[in-house]
Amino acid sequence: MVDAVIGREPIPPAEVGEVELYHPHSWITRYVFSQDAKVIAIQYSLTAMAIGLVALVLSWLMRWQLAFPGTLSFIDPSQYLQYITMHGMIMVVYLLTALFLGGFGNYLIPLMVGARDMAFPYLNMLSYWIYLLAVLILVSSFFVPGGPTGAGWTLYPPQAILQGTPGYEMGIILMLVSLITFIIGFTMGGLNYVVTVLQGRARGMTLMRMPLTVWGIFTATVLALLAFPALFVGAVMMLFDRVLGTSFFMPSLVSMGEQLQYGGGSPILFQHLFWFFGHPEVYIVALPAFGIVSDLISTHARRNIFGYRMMVWAIVAIGVLSFVVWAHHMYVSGMNPWFGFFFATTTLIIAIPTAIKVYNWVLTLWRGDIHLTIPMLFALAFIVTFVNGGLTGLFLGNVVVDVPLSDTMFVVAHFHMVMGVAPIFVIFGALYHWYPKVTGRMLNEGLGQLHFWVTFLGAYAIFFPMHYLGLLGMPRRYHEIGSTSFVPESAHGLNVFITVAALIVGAVQLVFLFNLFWSLRYGRASGGNPWRATTLEWQTPETPPPHGNWGKELPVVYRWAYDYNVPGAKEDFLPQNRPPEPNPA
């Protein structure tokens, strides 16, 4: 292939040379302290899924309490707040961020750009182990006196570190330390993802030939490297306030009848820092999802992605805009009305590049040869769900509409749709899509159908009614609603309905986990390229790809990632490393 003579000159062979990579020699260095990005990816994914299961169980407990208050005697108001906090923090940071960047980033970036491994394999390995340490610190907070923190995932001071908030003793300290640890570990991984895309691309792999998955993960990593420091600063300063008694965020206040030593600090300062991280975080999760879903749709509809350039520009534009909208999370904290106006405007502007992406996905499907495989089903579910969640975002982006809806179930429904359910759909779709590359076997189709339909319909059964509850005025974070004048009896029935749906959806995730392990052994053998996809990771000489990915020769890239159904071609897809047909002349 390399010596194919096309056009005027032959392309010189790709540099082979001595493969300058660390080679594992023992079981420990191969599977435990491995420096191979693919193994690290699996480690990241399994750890993230394990901690995600904890968060799933917590959501069961919360839903149970909301539907049948008092039936589980161990759930008191403090416990409930702790469940909320841990569920939110685990899902956003330790599951979604870790799985998209640490999991998919590690597995896909080197393979998709045609590299042998990440740029700094040792740092990459450290990144995983520090992440694991952060997870363990977080989990340990369940077992300390007072339990984990119950400050809500936003950890707003002053209440987060005051007596009376659950977990005030040790929980909040462990949470902050865990976050700081996570950020240090993430930075090590993030450097790898960015530099590998910058410097590790195979010959011919220009930026504009990269699959959108890589664009999404790359941009999200850049956002994360710049935004996580804000959380770091906030966490360090709050840790100082809690442990050393400084007053960065703490105003002077009287607690339990005593004047505290704090004075003069600004809780709003923390909110600025937190949301300067918190809003980009939404896109740190969403951009990889955007990228992956583009590739799933294109592959399973056998059609080139519509408007590739627009898709790339939109990813970059969303990344830039995501840094100038943070204060829309703070409308009710009080701010200069002009600031509110500014942030509402920038927030609504983000709808433009986002809408471009949605149109392009739909136009890719238009007259495509749609195969309703499980990955495709999840991709379609993502589009629908993301549009749904995005539309309620338009409500909440407007100051006047947001203020009455703040702290109601409407907000809970909105962010679960847009950054909970939607990205999770992409994660599932991606797992069904790439599982054959990772293991050499297909996931079971029947179980997959069951998993998809219950999850998809169930997610709507859970979150659609929540919008309505929010409009009624049902507050979030309340352990028990009790009887109020504005929440009618029927709302309680709805709460029971939501809980039943949540239990079922949660249970079907166990079916998925079973499928992951069952198919490892009994799944149908997939071959190297079961979806007949164009991107490089499907063209490896062996499946699963061995250490070093490519055998002796690195691939050479001749075309973009979306050559499906090219007129005149013999097959309906042309891999990126397929040279052009020789000229008849």
Add this chain to the structure above:
Amino acid sequence: MGVTILFFSGLAVIAVWWLSTQRLTSKPWLEQGAAGEFPATGVSSAPIAKVGLGVFLATIGSLFALFISAYFMRMQLADWRPVPKPALLWVNTGMLMLSSAALQWARAQADRNKMSGVRTALLMAGGAALVFVAGQLLAWRQLNAAGYFMTSNPASSFFYLITALHGVHVLGGLVALGRNVARAWQGRNLARLSLGLDLCSLYWDFLLLMWLVLFGLLLLS
């Protein structure tokens, strides 16, 4: 958050400049790579480690920019009382400059292949950096003795926090410098040593710049 926005705008300019060299308006679906017109990948010729350090510096820069933003926002509140600045800080600043200059010298010596010169320069750089860290600790003691503790008021809290943060980054750099000292003494892999010196020197210059910004901030408030 003005400082942060300013810093991010600077990064955005760099990013836009870089993207503008990457043919973002090309139409990849029309371009099959025929030989001869095989498009370049746009990969920079700089060593991977240097690109990695550059990205890392952007991250640390973001960290410091956010601390400075927080500093300004906290400063506007009523309970801010300026802290006396120990004169020792000027000496420390000089030490950090000396350290940075010594690393430049080490690079020049490495270019001329003078190993003994490299070794002397490296020891000087490392020594000066250590004196800087020790000097910072001494400045802490002086402030402590003058009755300005971590919790006394927000200005002194910030002083300790920011100098500690900067100091930790200097210590991290010293670990990397130590590895280069070892390389200089073994004297085998000159290319690797030369790259290591480049990286150290870049990092040192960055930390010096950060210190000058932070020191200026402390002096002005």
